[in-house]
Amino acid sequence: MGSKEMLGMIARRKRFAAFTLVELIVVMAVIGILIGLLLPAVQSARESARRVQCGGNLKQIGLAIAGYHDTHRAFPISMGPWPAPGTAASIELNGKGWIVGILPYVEQAALHDQFASFFVGDFRRGGGLRDPQCHALMKARIGLLHCPSDSSSRDLSMDQYQWESIPVAVTSYKGVLGDSVIGHPMSIHDGTLPDCHARGGCNGLFFRVTYGEPQNYASIVDGASNTYMVGEDVPAHNDHSAAFYANGDYASCSAPLNYFPKPPTPRDWPNVMSFRSRHPRGAHFCLADGSVAFTHQTIERSLYRARSTKNGRDVVGE
Numbered sequence: 001m002g003s004k005e006m007l008g009m010i011a012r013r014k015r016f017a018a019f020t021l022v023e024l025i026v027v028m029a030v031i032g033i034l035i036g037l038l039l040p041a042v043q044s045a046r047e048s049a050r051r052v053q054c055g056g057n058l059k060q061i062g063l064a065i066a067g068y069h070d071t072h073r074a075f076p077i078s079m080g081p082w083p084a085p086g087t088a089a090s091i092e093l094n095g096k097g098w099i100v101g102i103l104p105y106v107e108q109a110a111l112h113d114q115f116a117s118f119f120v121g122d123f124r125r126g127g128g129l130r131d132p133q134c135h136a137l138m139k140a141r142i143g144l145l146h147c148p149s150d151s152s153s154r155d156l157s158m159d160q161y162q163w164e165s166i167p168v169a170v171t172s173y174k175g176v177l178g179d180s181v182i183g184h185p186m187s188i189h190d191g192t193l194p195d196c197h198a199r200g201g202c203n204g205l206f207f208r209v210t211y212g213e214p215q216n217y218a219s220i221v222d223g224a225s226n227t228y229m230v231g232e233d234v235p236a237h238n239d240h241s242a243a244f245y246a247n248g249d250y251a252s253c254s255a256p257l258n259y260f261p262k263p264p265t266p267r268d269w270p271n272v273m274s275f276r277s278r279h280p281r282g283a284h285f286c287l288a289d290g291s292v293a294f295t296h297q298t299i300e301r302s303l304y305r306a307r308s309t310k311n312g313r314d315v316v317g318e
Contacts (some may be wrong), residue, residue, distance in 0.1 A: 047280070050148040054172075054232070054277075055284050055292045057144050061173055061230055062286040064105035074214035075205055076101030078175075078246035079128075094119050094128030097242075097249040098175055098206060099145070106144055111137070115244065129245060138168040138244060145243055147172035149278040152236040160242040170235035171243035174251040174275070175206025176228040176285075179305035181254050182273050203309040205229055205288065206250045217288070221311040224288035228253070228308045231285040232277040237261070240273055251275050253308035257283060258297040 068076050076098035096119060103112035118134045121127020129138065139156055146153040156167035180202050205215045205227070220227050233251050235241035237260060242248035255274035258281075277283035282296040285307075295304070 047149065051279055051284075051294070054147045054149060054279070055294070057147070058173060058230060058232075058284050058286040058292045059290070060106060060144055061102070062290040062292065064102040065229065066290055067105040068102050069216065072214075074216045077214045078206065078249060080123075080207075080246035092119065092128075093122045093124065095123035095246050096129060097244050097246045099171060099249050100244050106142070108142060111140055111142075135166050138163070138166065138242065140244075141169045142243070145169070145171040145173060147232060147277065147279075150234055150236075153234070157235065157239075157241070159239050160245075160248060161239045162247060163242050163245065168245070169243045170241040171249060172232055172235065172277075173230050174233045174241075175230055175249055176204045176275075176308050177202045177207045177250045177252050178204030178310070179253045179308045180204075182252055203311065204253075205310055215310065219310050220288055222306075222309065225291065226307060227288045227310055228285045229288045231275040232279075232283040233274075234260075234276050234278060237276065238272050253305055256297070256301060257295060257299060257304060 065075060078098045079092045079094050079096045096115070100112060100115050103109065103115070114137055115129075115134070118127075118129050118131050118137075121131060123130045128134075141154065141156070143154075150172055153170060153172040155170070157170050158164065158167050160168050160170065205219070206229075217224060231251065233241065238251070240248050251273050253275065257274075258276045259274055260276060261272060275283055275285075279294075281298075282294055284292055284294050286292050288310075295307075
């Protein structure tokens with residue numbers, strides 16, 4: 001075979017081995033279709049994993065609350081700086097939130113002991129958690145308090161109510177105060193009681209003071225397996241989310257689940273301080289018996305409210 005014939009064969013092989021423009025376009029189109037088909041499945045699988053992890057976080061929080069209750073015979077209490085009229089003068093006003101109380105039960109005893117130095121003093125006068133020496137502790141981020149589906153929950157925030165000037169860690173998980181309204185009678189969603197700031201105004205298990213009257217399992221007339229204890233929130237839509245502060249660790253079921261004000265108005269307390277999540281179609285709640293349930297956002301509002309109260313004597317079904 002001559003050299004010319006060999007060169008011809010090589011040239012033909014190269015032509016046959018190469019893609020034509022049409023073939024290349026077809027291959028790219030097929031790849032694009034496959035990616036389009038597979039990507040939602042991958043994203044769905046990732047969200048499913050995040051949702052399981054989020055439920056696990058709440059499970060651990062529920063176990064920590066139960067551990068605290070075993071030790072103190074009551075649920076952890078928040079010590080907000082605004083007592084209601086008639087509250088005992090001896091009540092602490094240090095600003096400590098209930099999450100601080102469970103720190104020893106989530107392998108954070110050292111952090112709790114550091115906070116203990118600030119359990120004295122009046123928050124309103126620069127004491128308690130407002131002491132400048134406590135600012136570094138307010139930035140402590142604990143993975144257990146962050147929903148993995150909400151990336152913003154892991155960020156430090158400088159727009160939290162009463163902490164506008166320093167960065168603080170936020171929490172995705174809030175204690176359930178019931179279905180009472182909060183602060184002002186301007187909500188488009190009415191609660192069963194006029195204002196949770198009034199003494200005795202909360203019908204759930206957590207508020208920023210509970211006015212020196214800690215709740216316990218005996219307080220839950222409706223049954224522990226029927227009563228929400230802790231639920232999910234999105235800190236980016238609620239500037240009352242400072243993780244360790246008494247005015248950042250609770251929310252109400254007065255507004256519908258997964259209600260996002262549009263546009264968001266962070267200081268619109270009655271509508272913003274409610275439960276929501278970045279999960280599709282609902283949010284997790286830890287019930288008072290320690291179980292965790294995913295509640296669909298289409299839940300009937302009367303049932304949703306009933307599950308948030310501790311002593312409404314409601315008949316709660318599925």
